[in-house]
Amino acid sequence: MRTTVGIIGAGPAGLLLARMLHRAGVDCVLLESRDRAYVEERQRAGTLEQSTIDALRAAGAHERLDSEGMFHDGIEIRFARRSHRIDFAALAPGRQVVIHPQTKVVQELIALNLADGVPVLFEARADRVEGAEGDHPVIRFTHEGRQRALHCDFVVGCDGFHGISRRTVPDALTRTFSRRYPYSWLGILADVAPSCTDLLYAHSPNGFALHSMRSSTVSRLYLQVPNGTDPGDWDDERIWDELSFRFAVDGDWKLDRGPITAKSVIPMQSFVTEPMRHGRMFLAGDAAHIVPPTGAKGLNLAVADVVVLARALTAWTEDGSTELIDAYSDTCLRRVWQAEHFSWFMTTTFHREPDQTPFEDRLQLTQLERLTAGGPAAAELADNYTGLPIG
Template sequence: MRTQVGIIGAGPAGLMLSHLLHQEGIESVVLETRSRAYVESRVRAGVLEHDTAELLRDTGVGERMTREGLVHTGVELRFEGITRRIDLSGLTNGRRITVYGQQEVVKDLIAARLAAGGQILFDVSEVTLEGIDTDAPVIRFAHEGTIRELSCLVIAGCDGFHGVSRGSVPKGALRIFDHTYPFSWLGILARATPSAHELIYAHHERGFALHSMRSTEVTRLYLQVPPHTELSDWPAARIWDELHTRLATEDGFTLTEGPILEQGVTPMRGFVTEPMRHGRLFLAGDAAHIVPPTGAKGLNLAVADVRFLAEALGTWLRQGRETGLDEYSARCLRRVWRVQHFSSWMTGLLHQPVDADEFSHRLQVAQLEYVTTSTAAATTLAENYVGLPLDWSRRR
């Protein structure tokens, strides 16, 4: 097999990159170790930044999102039994977020690529990368019982944190920055009508809680829990009791319960790889960076990566200019570290510290009071939450 761009991973990053390259007339092949059914049902992120939603619309894969997605113009911060709303759109000249599950984005992108004759090979195995330091890299893999080779001009490693791409870079060529947060999130997906029209971020002395949603019939909820928490210690009744406690307000708040469809515990970490390129291998999305989920940035950061990469590849393959490829890593990393800072700041603002005492509690409340009453502070939160414009990464 031969193509221009070999893409490893059929998540949002890999599929969006293939879609964008197709619109530029550039050939690609996507390789995925999981089945199509698995990647289309894998529940992950659900909040799309303004520019992410606009990109889906502008490139012809946003019809279902526009029809079914939930557009939000604000978020609620809850603390000390009170709720304060951050007017996202009012503070950012009309920018907003859209609640639309990652698995739905993946479904739409797969459908678009296949309809356009794109090649996506699912259930591949034994993936190895060769020649990434040369101008003729090769991806070897097994598919349907046959060992195959994909020759390409460049390889895009979009295969997530545990994928083979980053591990294929020679030892010592990458610098790794890794931070583990001292708590995890216990998340549930419940068949229940959302209890509020917008997301609720709650700070509570027992720990953080988040009320989100995936549709008008499905609610996504999270609780801050200690690391290494076992799901067996959290039966449904305990989960709902804790959510009621942490989301309660002085004037009364009714949390709608329902059957739990999924539940899991997610460790929280910050992770960055520098650079995001080695030779003809370009890393994107979770293969290059992980952010704590508090700021709802993971999927959006991956999409920003591949927008930059698609633009750079288009300029190189059409015009022979490599400037964009040479600038890819630095341009992405400038945005990555801004997002890491915002996600870390949101995490510290809302979560109960491991060594919490009354002093640290009062500091958090004071900060929440300021963020929710100062236009300047609220604007900082709003600008980062709806997503900084793509050209921000070029500014100096």
């Protein structure tokens, strides 16, 4: 097989890249190790910032986003039994976020790519990438029980932290930066209407809590828990009691309860690998960087990567220009590190360390007072949360 761009991984990044390249007249083939049903049902959170909304609309992948997405013009912050709203409309005019599950983004992108005849090969396991340093790399993959080869001008690894793309880059040519946080999230899905209008971030003496939503009838909630927590150790009543405590404010607000349909524990990690390019192979999304979910940046960073890369590959196809290709890693990493910093800031501001001192408690509360006072700190939070421009 021969193509211009070989893409490994049919998550949102790989699928959106394929969509953008096809619309720009650039040939591509997308390889995905899992079957279509698995990919379309893979559960991931989905808080989309303004630049991601714009990218999906520009790619014509916005029908379900516009009809089913839950658009928000702010977030709510709670601490010391008080509630404060960060008003995006006032602090970041013209910018919103939307709650739209990643599964729906993936389903729409798959349908659009297949309808347009883009080769998306499911159950096609990429085994290795050869010749990334040369002009014509090759992806060796297994499909329908046969060993096959995809000859490319470029390879894009959208296959996540554990995929083969990142491991293809020689260790001697990369630098990695990482941090594992000393706590995790216990996440639940519950068949109950959300008890809040906006996403709700809570700081409490017992740790962090987040109230999000999947739809008008399904709530998604999270609790800070120690690393190594077994979700089976938390029965439903204990979860609801703890959430109610952490969200508590003075007044008549209460957290509505309902049947919990899913529980899982999510580790908290930051990770960046540099550079995001090796010869004619590019890394995008979780293959290159991971952020803790507190800042809601994971999916949005992946989209930003492929928007930058689509421009670069289109320019090369049209006139042979390598300027944007050569700038890809530096362009993306500037935005990646800004998002890493914001995610770290949100994480360390709202979570309690296992051995946190009263002095550190006071510093956190002071920081939260700054954020909710309506000055430059609030504007910076709104600017970062709704999404920085894509380079």
